[in-house]
Amino acid sequence: MDDESLIAEAARHAGEFALAKPSLTAGTVACALLTAAGNVYTGINIDLACGIGFCAEHAAVAAMLNARETRVAVIVAVNHRGRILPPCGRCRELLAQVDRANRAGCRVLLPPAPVPMAVTAAADPAAPTPPCRAALLGDLLPEPWMEGK
Numbered sequence: 001m002d003d004e005s006l007i008a009e010a011a012r013h014a015g016e017f018a019l020a021k022p023s024l025t026a027g028t029v030a031c032a033l034l035t036a037a038g039n040v041y042t043g044i045n046i047d048l049a050c051g052i053g054f055c056a057e058h059a060a061v062a063a064m065l066n067a068r069e070t071r072v073a074v075i076v077a078v079n080h081r082g083r084i085l086p087p088c089g090r091c092r093e094l095l096a097q098v099d100r101a102n103r104a105g106c107r108v109l110l111p112p113a114p115v116p117m118a119v120t121a122a123a124d125p126a127a128p129t130p131p132c133r134a135a136l137l138g139d140l141l142p143e144p145w146m147e148g149k
């Protein structure tokens with residue numbers, strides 16, 4: 001599966017909906033990951049009070065672990081507007097602790113490079129969307145917590 005298809009798979013699952021009350025939601029962010037074995041797993045975030053929710057990456061990793069896989073080849077998260085979001089620090093550490101090989105073997109898809117304000121103001125609305133960027137997990141997490149343990 002190519003990067004665009006993985007992004008589209010994540011976007012297909014994104015869509016915010018309310019839970020017990022309007023301020024408690026799920027699906028604002030969705031994640032899709034491709035494993036080294038070639039399987040795709042997805043997950044959505046849960047945003048609850050008191051910080052007891054979790055990121056979409058956690059849900060996708062849990063689905064992967066349920067299938068007894070641990071090596072992630074590519075991962076992406078998108079919000080309900082289709083914008084790619086970088087993983088938070090906790091999710092970077094999660095991926096590293098699930099399998100040490102993920103630091104060197106997991107490509108993380110990132111949003112396109114920021115566009116300077118002057119360029120944004122003059123932007124052609126019909127211009128194509130810039131491509132996403134990618135980085136290895138190890139480059140985004142150069143000093144993982146578990147290395148000192």
Ligand SMILES: [Zn+2]
Nearest residue numbers: 055087088091
């Ligand atoms: Zn996270």
